[in-house]
């Protein structure tokens with residue numbers, strides 16, 4: 345990208361983060377190391393990674409609750425790195441929702457609207473409660489609500505302050521599986537309807553992929569890859585990202601342009617390459633065919649998952665995983681040939 349393009353892109357970014365780092369104590373490792381990214385208006389970004397990788401620290405620096413050791417945070421190209429949280433126009437919804445227990449839902453929401461004249465607050469608060477489907481509960485108190493409902497009030501209260509950007513810290517972690525999925529869907533459409541920009545933190549890859557427009561995968565304080573869920577899943581930057589986003593087969597290969605020689609035969613490559621490579625092949629991209637050949641792969645294990653089967657297979661002492669539709673049925677102990685049904689992606693930084 346030449347510098348003209350970079351300037352143009354920067355101008356449109358709602359938030360730009362450059363070289364953000366955090367060391368909590370002298371002598372400790374960096375909790376966040378050189379994180380840089382841009383967020384555009386209306387975008388939903390998920391910061392995804394295992395426990396301790398620096399997601400929450402990053403979020404807290406963006407909100408202004410933690411001071412960075414190095415780096416800058418820009419909102420509309422204005423450097424806000426030194427601004428206190430209340431001057432950033434960023435809303436944050438914490439994991440525990442932090443509603444005021446002694447206030448009704450309506451008052452919880454109007455509390456966030458002190459910037460409006462008193463006469464407008466009630467009507468406007470009812471509109472926010474309507475947006476999250478809770479007008480009938482306006483007079484109730486937080487303890488009279490389910491976890492999912494409390495979550496939505498916390499969201500209404502955050503939105504009522506009309507922030508430019510909403511930060512969510514593990515927003516669905518307190519909800520049970522069924523409620524989590526529906527709340528996730530509702531919230532995504534709410535944000536999309538309102539055109540709200542969002543950054544959320546999660547360690548749940550399914551949540552990140554279904555909720556966000558872009559996923560930023562973090563490992564040991566670093567942002568390893570940030571792209572659309574499809575790109576990150578299908579073209580991971582390294583073995584860690586490939587494995588963190590679901591099952592995968594990591595294969596050694598020798599690339600000869602558009603294909604590579606691998607233990608599973610020649611496999612076409614998504615991007616032409618040369619020399620020794622590491623490939624990531626998703627389990628749904630492996631094709632199984634029943635075989636009489638005892639040298640072929642053996643079915644070691646099979647897990648029924650409703651819509652599909654997850655198989656563990658062994659060939660030449662190496663284990664592979666494959667996912668097939670549930671009508672494709674192979675007995676444990678039987679033999680199958682393995683072939684790639686799609687192009688594999690070359691991991692660009694296999695050494696990481």
Ligand SMILES: Nc1ncnc2c1ncn2[C@@H]1O[C@H](COP(=O)(O)OP(=O)(O)OP(=O)(O)O)[C@@H](O)[C@H]1O
Nearest residue numbers: 368369375393394395396397398399400401402547
């Ligand atoms: N207040 C603190 N003082 C010292 N070290 C801290 C502090 N907060 C976090 N850390 C350390 O910084 C690193 C990153 O922590 P952080 O909470 O940002 O990770 P995370 O990815 O959000 O993890 P989780 O998913 O478990 O919340 C960890 O090694 C953690 O122990």
